[in-house]
Amino acid sequence: MNAEIISIGTELLLGHIVNTNTSFLSKKLAEIGIDVFHTSVVGDNTRRLFEAIKQALGRADIVITTGGLGPTVDDITIETISGLIDRRSIKWIRNRVGTAPGLLIDHIDRKIICLPGPPRELIPMFEKDIIPYLKKGSKSAWVIKSRTIKITGLSESAVNKAVKDLLESKPPTTVGIYAKLGEVDLRIMSKAKDEKSAQAAIQKIEKKIRLKLKSHIFGYDGDKLEDAVGKMLAAMKMTIAVAESCTGGLLSDRITNVSGSSYYFRMGLVAYSDAVKENILGVSKVTLKKYGAVSRPVALEMARGIKLLAGADIGVGITGIAGPTGGTKAKPIGLVHIAIVTGPKRIAKECRFRGSREEIKFRASQAALDLIRRNL
Amino acid sequence: MNAEIISIGTELLLGHIVNTNTSFLSKKLAEIGIDVFHTSVVGDNTRRLFEAIKQALGRADIVITTGGLGPTVDDITIETISGLIDRRSIKWIRNRVGTAPGLLIDHIDRKIICLPGPPRELIPMFEKDIIPYLKKGSKSAWVIKSRTIKITGLSESAVNKAVKDLLESKPPTTVGIYAKLGEVDLRIMSKAKDEKSAQAAIQKIEKKIRLKLKSHIFGYDGDKLEDAVGKMLAAMKMTIAVAESCTGGLLSDRITNVSGSSYYFRMGLVAYSDAVKENILGVSKVTLKKYGAVSRPVALEMARGIKLLAGADIGVGITGIAGPTGGTKAKPIGLVHIAIVTGPKRIAKECRFRGSREEIKFRASQAALDLIRRNL
Numbered sequence: 001m002n003a004e005i006i007s008i009g010t011e012l013l014l015g016h017i018v019n020t021n022t023s024f025l026s027k028k029l030a031e032i033g034i035d036v037f038h039t040s041v042v043g044d045n046t047r048r049l050f051e052a053i054k055q056a057l058g059r060a061d062i063v064i065t066t067g068g069l070g071p072t073v074d075d076i077t078i079e080t081i082s083g084l085i086d087r088r089s090i091k092w093i094r095n096r097v098g099t100a101p102g103l104l105i106d107h108i109d110r111k112i113i114c115l116p117g118p119p120r121e122l123i124p125m126f127e128k129d130i131i132p133y134l135k136k137g138s139k140s141a142w143v144i145k146s147r148t149i150k151i152t153g154l155s156e157s158a159v160n161k162a163v164k165d166l167l168e169s170k171p172p173t174t175v176g177i178y179a180k181l182g183e184v185d186l187r188i189m190s191k192a193k194d195e196k197s198a199q200a201a202i203q204k205i206e207k208k209i210r211l212k213l214k215s216h217i218f219g220y221d222g223d224k225l226e227d228a229v230g231k232m233l234a235a236m237k238m239t240i241a242v243a244e245s246c247t248g249g250l251l252s253d254r255i256t257n258v259s260g261s262s263y264y265f266r267m268g269l270v271a272y273s274d275a276v277k278e279n280i281l282g283v284s285k286v287t288l289k290k291y292g293a294v295s296r297p298v299a300l301e302m303a304r305g306i307k308l309l310a311g312a313d314i315g316v317g318i319t320g321i322a323g324p325t326g327g328t329k330a331k332p333i334g335l336v337h338i339a340i341v342t343g344p345k346r347i348a349k350e351c352r353f354r355g356s357r358e359e360i361k362f363r364a365s366q367a368a369l370d371l372i373r374r375n376l
Numbered sequence: 377m378n379a380e381i382i383s384i385g386t387e388l389l390l391g392h393i394v395n396t397n398t399s400f401l402s403k404k405l406a407e408i409g410i411d412v413f414h415t416s417v418v419g420d421n422t423r424r425l426f427e428a429i430k431q432a433l434g435r436a437d438i439v440i441t442t443g444g445l446g447p448t449v450d451d452i453t454i455e456t457i458s459g460l461i462d463r464r465s466i467k468w469i470r471n472r473v474g475t476a477p478g479l480l481i482d483h484i485d486r487k488i489i490c491l492p493g494p495p496r497e498l499i500p501m502f503e504k505d506i507i508p509y510l511k512k513g514s515k516s517a518w519v520i521k522s523r524t525i526k527i528t529g530l531s532e533s534a535v536n537k538a539v540k541d542l543l544e545s546k547p548p549t550t551v552g553i554y555a556k557l558g559e560v561d562l563r564i565m566s567k568a569k570d571e572k573s574a575q576a577a578i579q580k581i582e583k584k585i586r587l588k589l590k591s592h593i594f595g596y597d598g599d600k601l602e603d604a605v606g607k608m609l610a611a612m613k614m615t616i617a618v619a620e621s622c623t624g625g626l627l628s629d630r631i632t633n634v635s636g637s638s639y640y641f642r643m644g645l646v647a648y649s650d651a652v653k654e655n656i657l658g659v660s661k662v663t664l665k666k667y668g669a670v671s672r673p674v675a676l677e678m679a680r681g682i683k684l685l686a687g688a689d690i691g692v693g694i695t696g697i698a699g700p701t702g703g704t705k706a707k708p709i710g711l712v713h714i715a716i717v718t719g720p721k722r723i724a725k726e727c728r729f730r731g732s733r734e735e736i737k738f739r740a741s742q743a744a745l746d747l748i749r750r751n752l
Contacts, residue, residue: 013412015403018396027391036389040416248632249625252646256624268646270628276643
């Protein structure tokens, strides 16, 4: 079985809205074994919509439209569909969230499904009503499952090199590589006759990836690095405090995005100025003068200072230059020193990041979380 | 002139990537007066891509493809195009960021433009090479301009009520309303014969909106609330320090996202525990006991404490319950107290927010920035 998705709306053609409905529907259809070979967008224009639906009916078993439903003049789906099929064969689908119902049409050996445009209406309608309906009527011989392995502390090319042979895997089970900010994802995807076989094929490759990338893997699917660190801190009953300069509060923000972080997060300090580093954190004037604020010794003294001040088990210090101004030849934009002080350990790392101010802030917070994770 | 966009990539049909290229290109084309009536996605399949390009050439002056360029086996654009046109008429467009060049083809009275898939390669190529080229060759009779007015501190329905008549404006100049997290946007869009007329029509409506929404407007187009606050602080040569509990560093993070914030941002403190509030900020034990940590008096004492500690002109205190746990009947999840202390002023505001932990954090930071903005 295969489906084609037609999104309706001039606002999509004007670029005011990003078409997230199509990616949501495509993903869900793949999971239940329905191929999508074409998706398209047309404006609020009856003639062009008519042509698009007619063409789709010529090459797909299922035609799904999104948008163009409801009471306003722009909403043209029902009018257009009526020109193609007998209006009496339309079944209504209840809209739990909004006002405009969906439509379900059995048209000879084809199905036409019309969904509302707003994602908060489309998603529950598709999940609760359409998926069970399609599964029941589906003669699909396969399912697609995927698993994402999340890696940090390695560049995309280093990950690529490490798993080169796996990236060349041929269908039905493939591996894709995706570089994100401060993170590289490997996505294993398997097409198989049932869920169990797909999961087994994925696990086989996942095991190989784990053997190659070991501790560089911090999580799976929706996991975030701060979740991984939070789980470790909670399990070890250790507390943490952070002193940030260039990250400006982002590290504290990310740590406290995790529900339950109040059990292990003691305190965060954003020490932008030398005065705050000296007076509140107790960084020595001599160190500041000798090495400058952006230096390994200052990062270490910041970590020690916040650990003492907060009475925490772990102190973290970050100092660097986020840009876009303030860089010098010796200390360029993107230079960041990260330090961790625990009871027995004093660890410091020098990093050089590229990107915008916000990107450098994020990469630095990511590197700090990773340094914590690897040293607990 | 009209254009059609064809995005190439099986990963788009599987829903693994959201198609932001199409919305970017659509918006830019509208701005220079080029209509887009159709956009579509096809997989890495030569036959289907061939059909899609052929169909597009039948109904559009300009056919733009994205993706499917480069050295890997999946990259099928050049092969497919070669089946449609004389390969010698292909011009290469340099890729400033990545390796795969773009293609530019004058095919009888049509143009075919092939762009790389990664947005960070596509965007500069389109802006620097394609837009000037299209503008030169364009016989377009109109342009579209838009202006976004950014509002905070009012709900979507309150904004709706205030500008109801304007939201009913008919083309060529229309107004749309868009609710975002902690913000409501009004977008004025005008289609006119030239840029000057479009801008004049926009300004006329913008003036009416400004009269109705006054100080609720914090910026335009790409402006962020932290930029607006930063500009005011810099202009007034005032310094600020913030003590955060439930926002966990997010307010400091947002303030320091603004380049140049080191001139006015003195210090941030994330005081999650009562101990930090007491020992570092000097919040009195009596106040904490009598009113609880999430209370107006504690927010005020936090603001005063951080102002003193940092030697800043303005102190900000935030205390609340971000959830998903920790709420009670008297102090539910989403309750946040925000306080500002300047020389002469002591202001406190009680807010009740809905949403996830991260949404409540963001809404609280937004309300705090807005409170600062309105009281400078």
